[in-house]
Amino acid sequence: MNTPASLAAFRRVLDSLPAPDAGAQAAAQARDAVLTKPPGALGRLESLVLWLAGWQGRAIPQADRVQVAIFAGNHGIAARGVSAFPPEVTVQMVANFRAGGAAINQLCKAFGASMAVHELSLDRPTADFTEGPAMTEDELVEALATGWNAVDPEADIFIAGEMGIANTCTAAALAAALFGGLGWAGRGTGVDDAGLSRKAATVEAGLERHAGHLDDPFEVLRRLGGREVAAMTGAYLAARAHRVPVVLDGFISCAAAAVLHKARPGALDHCIAGHQSAEGAHARLLAALDKAPLLSLGLRLGEASGAVLALGVIKGAVATHSGMATFAEAGVTAG
Numbered sequence: 001m002n003t004p005a006s007l008a009a010f011r012r013v014l015d016s017l018p019a020p021d022a023g024a025q026a027a028a029q030a031r032d033a034v035l036t037k038p039p040g041a042l043g044r045l046e047s048l049v050l051w052l053a054g055w056q057g058r059a060i061p062q063a064d065r066v067q068v069a070i071f072a073g074n075h076g077i078a079a080r081g082v083s084a085f086p087p088e089v090t091v092q093m094v095a096n097f098r099a100g101g102a103a104i105n106q107l108c109k110a111f112g113a114s115m116a117v118h119e120l121s122l123d124r125p126t127a128d129f130t131e132g133p134a135m136t137e138d139e140l141v142e143a144l145a146t147g148w149n150a151v152d153p154e155a156d157i158f159i160a161g162e163m164g165i166a167n168t169c170t171a172a173a174l175a176a177a178l179f180g181g182l183g184w185a186g187r188g189t190g191v192d193d194a195g196l197s198r199k200a201a202t203v204e205a206g207l208e209r210h211a212g213h214l215d216d217p218f219e220v221l222r223r224l225g226g227r228e229v230a231a232m233t234g235a236y237l238a239a240r241a242h243r244v245p246v247v248l249d250g251f252i253s254c255a256a257a258a259v260l261h262k263a264r265p266g267a268l269d270h271c272i273a274g275h276q277s278a279e280g281a282h283a284r285l286l287a288a289l290d291k292a293p294l295l296s297l298g299l300r301l302g303e304a305s306g307a308v309l310a311l312g313v314i315k316g317a318v319a320t321h322s323g324m325a326t327f328a329e330a331g332v333t334a335g
């Protein structure tokens with residue numbers, strides 16, 4: 001499918017989302033039933049295999065070609081003191097990703113994933129959303145398209161990560177606008193109590209500033225989001241269009257995905273939650289998306305780190321399903 005060229009075209013993708021391949025899923029289930037183990041003994045690994053089989057359209061799914069795309073963007077609200085780190089860290093970390101020195105470089109190496117970095121106009125932060133919309137419609141479409149184009153339709157699994165100082169505040173504003181309620185702001189990189197109050201006040205001010213314009217999820221993304229966040233939204237939509245299964249990462253990744261969930265229930269059926277991060281409201285956001293995390297390791301990093309760690313579990317699921325003998329092959333008496 002060609003890259004959607006307008007916001008209307010991105011919206012139209014949601015009108016014809018592909019479903020998983022029921023035949024492949026049934027074949028995977030039939031194989032699982034005759035493998036040398038008590039039925040259900042591999043627990044959640046078994047449903048992981050069925051999920052992968054359906055989206056990949058393979059009775060025996062694979063987890064060899066795993067694609068990690070890291071999106072980086074800067075945020076106008078960073079000037080409001082909502083992060084423990086200054087905004088120049090975003091571009092510095094992009095250099096670190098390219099030099100191979102970040103946590104995510106080591107995790108991609110350890111779990112055999114490819115990794116690419118996409119920086120989105122780092123010298124041009126979004127507008128401060130307490131003063132006006134974070135992005136114009138053109139800027140939003142450009143960011144969505146960057147994410148869309150980053151996805152390899154042939155990948156076995158796609159994972160998006162992000163780098164953008166202040167983006168836990170952006171994600172909190174998105175979650176608050178999409179799901180309502182208070183308390184979405186958390187400590188991010190480790191802000192103190194005063195910083196946390198500034199974050200909560202920034203989210204409140206954003207909601208107030210854009211009140212009356214927050215019914216449409218893509219408009220929420222334009223007004224309160226960020227370029228790297230919108231790129232993740234675009235990437236998750238492209239993955240669905242190409243039927244590539246996705247592992248979600250932390251709070252920011254889930255906020256980006258939530259835009260699609262609100263725009264079209266079921267739009268995230270191709271996604272699983274890699275982990276629950278230590279960001280205070282991530283558990284609540286996962287519950288709103290009806291996703292159960294695979295891991296909960298107290299991570300508060302982003303960069304796709306939790307999703308890539310979850311690959312260990314997913315690769316285990318694929319290895320058992322593809323490699324185990326059946327009762328007949330092994331001469332083991334079935335129950």
Ligand SMILES: Cc1cc2ncn([C@H]3O[C@H](COP(=O)(O)O)[C@@H](O)[C@H]3O)c2cc1C
Pocket residue numbers: 082083084085089093162163164165166167168169187188189190191300301302303
């Ligand atoms: C050195 C460094 C590396 C990072 N890698 C990811 N993040 C994470 O922290 C940021 C979000 O937290 P906040 O909203 O508090 O700024 C994002 O860039 C996220 O990817 C990092 C943050 C820092 C400082």
Ligand SMILES: O=C(O)c1cccnc1
Pocket residue numbers: 168187188189249250251252253277278279282299300301302303
């Ligand atoms: O949940 C996350 O992904 C997260 C939490 C804190 C800082 N950066 C990312």
